[in-house]
Amino acid sequence: MNMSVQAALDLLRHSEPTRRMSASARIYDDLRQRILSLELPPGTSLLRSELADKYEVSQTPLRDALQRLEQNGLVQVFPQSRTLVTRIDVPKIHEAHFLRVALETEVVRHLARLDAQQRAHTVARARSVIEMQRAVTSETGQIRLFQELDEHFHRVLFEALDHDSLHGLIRSRSGHLDRVRRLQVHSPAKIESILAGHEAILAGVASGDEDAAMEGMRAHLRKAPNWVDEFRASHGDYFA
Missing domain, CATH: 1.10.10.10 (Winged helix-like DNA-binding domain superfamily/Winged helix DNA-binding domain)
Structure with a gap:
């Protein structure tokens, strides 16, 4: 290995x-x-x-x-x-996405308010996860591991505020959303976009810029209103 x-x-x-x-x-x-x-x-x-x-x-x-x-x-x-x-439930996808955006933008806002030393520690931990994501993308067949590291990146942000239970709440409500996300093709461009989104979030936190951190998270999580439609068309038997 x-x-x-x-x-x-x-x-x-x-x-x-x-x-x-x-x-x-x-x-x-x-x-x-x-x-x-x-x-x-x-x-x-x-x-x-x-x-x-x-x-x-x-x-x-x-x-x-x-x-x-x-x-x-x-x-x-x-x-x-x-x-x-279970088959994928579209209303639950939108509900989970709404919850995730609401909580995660608030988390990075509070992270940006921490003192410089605390911010630096959190950014260092989160950036080490990004580097591991970059490393495993070079390995064939490791997309599941990349995705687990992606979840861990977001968990680190919650842990920095001692809000592990809130991350657990998102985790418990996001099963339908996460399965649709797995249907996306993880091309090199898509992977780089995910990692660039992580870096933009950390840049806002590191600088103590609440607005930049929140906008970085919103951009990272942003979806078009009809983004699920193409997956329902191509994988209709997966949906309720």
């Missing part, structure tokens, strides 16, 4: 020590990433016996993980029967 990929995996592994606290949390996190990456597409039937074998667990932690995924709107559990990966 390439050293840049291993370093990125280590960063993500140590960023959330609670992942190691229970089998349920480990299963939840892995299934969530597989659903968001579309490895498990909308409409997929999940057989609990196969999942229990795969994760080498009893039915109890598996049931707990599936219940969490159901609360996030990513699966529908039919007791004593089957579990289906």
